[in-house]
Amino acid sequence: MIKVLLFAAVREFIGKDMIEMEGGSQTVLQLREQLEKDYPEAPFSHAMAAVNESFVPDDYEIKPGDTVAFIPPVSGG
Incomplete structure (x- = not known):
């Protein structure tokens, strides 16, 4: 089982x-x-x-039990 955390626009869409x-x-890209x-x-x-x-590149190998977060770019003012 992999836990995927979602933030900002990704969270809003889903x-x-x-x-x-x-x-x-599997890799982050997969x-x-x-x-x-x-x-x-x-x-x-x-x-x-x-x-x-920890931030990782797309070729990083995810293993069962890992927690993956996808953090979209944020703009500010």
Whole structure:
């Protein structure tokens, strides 16, 4: 089981702050692509990824039990 935390625009599009997903080892990119397929309206492609509270690149290997966060860019004023 992988816990996916959602923030900002991604959370608003999906209407949830967390998704739990079944799955074995996969990369952040593979997870991102699956989420984009499941939730095409959500802006996952521009979000930064963090695994277990550390930012990681798309080729990082996610393991069962990890917590993944997708954090979209934020603008301020």
